[in-house]
Structures are given as structure tokens and as C-alpha cells.
Amino acid sequence: MQVAPGDLVSVLHEKVVAIAPRRTTLARTDPANKHRERIIAANLDLLVVVASIDDPPFRPGLVDRYLVAAAKGGIEPILCINKADLSAPEQIAAAASRFAIPWVRCSTKTGDGVEQLRQLLAGKLAVLAGHSGVGKSSVLNALAGAAIARIGGVSEGSQRGRHTTTTSSLVDLGDNGRVIDTPGIRSFDPGQLTLDELRAAFPDFNTGTCRFADCTHRAEPDCAHRDESSPRYASWMRLAAGL
Numbered sequence: 001m002q003v004a005p006g007d008l009v010s011v012l013h014e015k016v017v018a019i020a021p022r023r024t025t026l027a028r029t030d031p032a033n034k035h036r037e038r039i040i041a042a043n044l045d046l047l048v049v050v051a052s053i054d055d056p057p058f059r060p061g062l063v064d065r066y067l068v069a070a071a072k073g074g075i076e077p078i079l080c081i082n083k084a085d086l087s088a089p090e091q092i093a094a095a096a097s098r099f100a101i102p103w104v105r106c107s108t109k110t111g112d113g114v115e116q117l118r119q120l121l122a123g124k125l126a127v128l129a130g131h132s133g134v135g136k137s138s139v140l141n142a143l144a145g146a147a148i149a150r151i152g153g154v155s156e157g158s159q160r161g162r163h164t165t166t167t168s169s170l171v172d173l174g175d176n177g178r179v180i181d182t183p184g185i186r187s188f189d190p191g192q193l194t195l196d197e198l199r200a201a202f203p204d205f206n207t208g209t210c211r212f213a214d215c216t217h218r219a220e221p222d223c224a225h226r227d228e229s230s231p232r233y234a235s236w237m238r239l240a241a242g243l
């Protein structure tokens, strides 16, 4: 029995004897074994995909794959563009607006956007996910402010230690919600997709204005969504290619 952060468990004699049915899950394919699914976290309300524009460079394909995983697992996604102090606002808006989900701009260096993020997370169980180095742990510290120092303090040292582990950790921010920080990753594979799962991740592509009601927006005539110049359409095609 594999317990994931966010699980509700029964403990008997210091052993986990049962895991409650999971309301939602964030899962990925095990990079070491393609046939195995790993549950990153359970019972999440919110998936916060953290990204940066520069350093590390923005990777729209990675965001797409997280959004598919969110749709598959029943989790509401938002996008947090961190390191806003390093990029022009127009550049950030252009990168974020292609995903058709709520997004916030934030900088843990200037504090910009941290309060907005805090309000979005209030009362929820959220996970911070994204490419290594985008600032997930920094965002968690910014959200925690004084609260985390009260529960023992997270030093630079232990933060660094956490990166080297393969597990995630859950931090309780009281009224501001509970947040799971995940280790840095370089790739994320949400696993084999079905067309229905892909459709769930692209509600804006389900408008029913194509000639065929079941249009897959790939090669059908009179498709309302095919637009070779649109980054959003490029996202669709990249994921649809794996069906």
C-alpha cells in the first residue's frame, strides 16, 4: 500500500492499515517503469503549476502535460508564473494566456502576487508542481511567511535537503490552506491518454462549432479550432499525437 501526501489514513500500532478512497489524485508515469503509475499527491483541490519565463526557460509542453494530469485526476489547475521580477509583464501575459486557466504573476523576490496566490489557496489543499528551479519551494516559503517559522523553521539547509529526496511534503498554513511542495523534476508524463481525457483538459475546444460533433480537430473539414498559428492549437496537436 503506497501512501501519498494528502491521503487520509487509518493507523494502528504505528502502521498504516487503510487508505481512505481518494477524492482526486495527481499521478505520473514512473520514469523508471512506463507501466507503473505513481501517485504524487491525493485529495488535492488545486494544482498550482509553477513556471518561470527565463531561468529556467518557459516550457509550455510541460504545463500542458500537468494540465492533462489535473483533468485526469479531477483537480482544478492554476498557473503561477514566478520570477516576474526577471521578465516583462507582456511576455508573462503572452505565455500564460494560451492555457485557458486562471493564472497569477508572482515574485518571491519582490513579494509581487504572493497575496493573490495566498487568497487562491485559502482553505484548500494545493500542490506546487513544475520544473526544477522555477521557485516552488521559494513560493511555499513566501506563502508561509511567519507561520512556517513557528512550526520549527525551514532552514536553507533542510530546503536543499528536500530537493535531493524523491518525496513530497505537506505544510499546514492554517487558514491559508495546506500546501504540498514537490521535488524538482525535468520531465512529467501524465501517462497514456484517451481522447475523452484530452477533451476534459481542453474545455475551450469542446464548443461544438465544428462540422462534426466528434471532431478531433486534427484533419477534419470545417474544424472551428484548427489554427496552425495558435500556440493553444499546437498544444492540442502535441498531446493528440500521442493518442
Ligand SMILES: Nc1nc2c(ncn2[C@@H]2O[C@H](COP(=O)(O)OP(=O)(O)O)[C@@H](O)[C@H]2O)c(=O)[nH]1
Residues within 6 Å of the ligand: 082, 083, 084, 085, 086, 106, 107, 108, 109, 110, 131, 132, 133, 134, 135, 136, 137, 138, 139, 184
Ligand atoms: N529572481 C528570482 N529568483 C527566484 C524567485 N523565486 C525563486 N528564485 C530563485 O530560484 C532558485 C530556485 O528556487 P527554488 O525555490 O529552490 O525552486 P524549486 O526547485 O522550484 O523548488 C533559487 O535560487 C531561488 O532563490 C523569484 O521570484 N525571482
Ligand SMILES: [Mg+2]
Residues within 6 Å of the ligand: 136, 137, 138, 163, 181, 182, 183, 184
Ligand atoms: Mg524545491
Ligand SMILES: [Zn+2]
Residues within 6 Å of the ligand: 210, 215, 216, 217, 218, 220, 222, 223, 224, 225, 226
Ligand atoms: Zn474541430
